[in-house]
Amino acid sequence: MTSPLQKKLKIAGPVVVTANRLADGAVIYRTAGEQWTTDLAAAAVVTTSEAAKALLTGAAADLVRIVDPYVAPVELADGGPRPGNLRERIRAAGPTFPLPTQPEANGFAARDLHVCA
């Protein structure tokens, strides 16, 4: 399989580098200070292929603590990044319905995603 670092990166807007944390699988984002955060608002947002590749290269050097880093699209709104597609929205906020035991933990309502009235 081709390493993410060897793939051509085509960037069509602002992006972040995201991964899962090794110890618990939590969704994490690369920061400008070359650390990891679970808060998307604190992630480094870049807009060019070169910058994205540099961010990804730094992330890939940290594979002892993380799993499967990749570049993910974001939208910039109110000055901060928001997930750029449905998959990333779900990764950031969790399942789109209340969990059986944690009704308060659902990230956002199904109706926000135009499924059903």
Added chain:
Amino acid sequence: MYVHDEFDRTLIAERVEEFRDQVGRRLSGELTEDEFKPLRLQNGVYLQLHAYMLRISIPYGTLSSAQLRMLAHVARRYDRGYGHFTTRQNLQFNWIKLAELPDAMADLARVGMHGMQTSGNNVRNVTTDQWAGVAPDEIEDPRIWAEVIRQHVTLHPEFSFMPRKFKIAVGAAGHDRAALRIHDLALQLHRNGAGESGFEVMVGGGLGRTPFLAKTIKPFLPKRDALSYVEAVLRVYNQYGRRDNIYKARIKILVHELGAEAFAREVEQEWQAIKDGALALDPATIAEIAARFRYPAYERLADEPIELKKARAADRPFDTWHGNSVARHRMPGYAIVTLSLKPEGGAPGDATAAQMDAIADLADRYSAGEIRVGHEQNLVLPHVRQHDLHDLWRALDAIGVATPNVGLVSDIIACPGLDYCSLANARAIPVAQELTRRFRDLGLARSLGRLHINISGCINACGHHHVGHIGILGVEKNGEEYYQLSIGGRADENAELGALLGPAVPSGEVVDVVEDIVAAYVELRERPGEIFLDTVKRVGIEPFKERVHAAR
């Protein structure tokens, strides 16, 4: 219940310690992810969108109350207090931490449970009828044969790195409740004209992006030859199955491309060379395995006791539930009870730790400590005395598993979909939840009769959408969720793949489209008793297509 022997217990305990060492080395950086990933997958540990997922095997869908209590404990201690029963009679925990997995597995090992062979290119959990051993229309308990196969293929070196995963199911009843024809290999017990029982062998079934129903390659196989014939099928697949293209690696592609007859000839040749060797099953071995399945000491009881008749006459909700969720047992005075894990607005197949504990207690009290898991993602109490049904129903209703919708429109099969799964393109659970709300009127649901909706969040088809009476497949188009609908599929003894109704519809319309399909069925059926599938068979899909497309 099946009683594990010392060999099983040792094997599972040793695997836990091996995995503990592997996790430790991964966390310390000694192992890279590339090195570790195949090791964790061999223990059923996946990495999903938000967290690790642990898939736990439930052989032939049989659980003891102690095992269910342990699953509740693991849900509470290591996860978020619930688990998800799957279409392969397994259970998945969705939020488990890698660092805690060895401890969780050690706890599971105490009751003989593990995640081995719930991932990887090996023989997966051997599944069967959730009514095995108690169904009145059964020749004999199919779990005996599932267990023979399980013992043989567990950690079998020759079958640990096959071209792709391999799913086996075994059935022994007149009605197929195990979805045999959608398996890589299925064995169906029959009786021949001489009164002897033997297996019909079916191969090459499977769903996914290229769905096929399994084809019969041996109409009647003597039971003594069951294991050698399974071995021959596995060997032929292992030799000729494609390893160069993951999309063409399953046995269904090999059987399709070679042709069932040619495939059968290959198997026959291999089988002739081994059938009288070490894999020929002698009756003593089978008897020993059969003896490890313990049945309750059934009492001599009469069917339809007076207490039950009185309760049904006096308590209408109980009577409704009884009519829907209680089935005839092979023993007079007993019943098979299905527990619906499909409440209105719920995620199909999910059960909380509190529910699992309560069901385990009820199993001890009313069902000889035994619980079954069905591929429809419901649970079963298999040994309930009929005069206990009213009390049991009250207890089940109190914990939310007595919705009388078994086999009806809101008894939906759904995979975890994009809410959890890293392979998914679209969500499945929210669609199922909204459908249960739309069809919340259980009187209407009963009037519709048997109607199965199956939903998958991607082409891999874990939600069995191809064989749903109404099948729903989530796809992604330009970043938006769309859903393809099909009708006419079924997974029973008359298995069929559904036919597509047309282009995919946007997520906001999918529930409306299902409602249109159901409305068309009500208009088209000849009489109230004609079930959806029979109407589709009689009129074809065109009237349904017209209805769906005329409305939009």
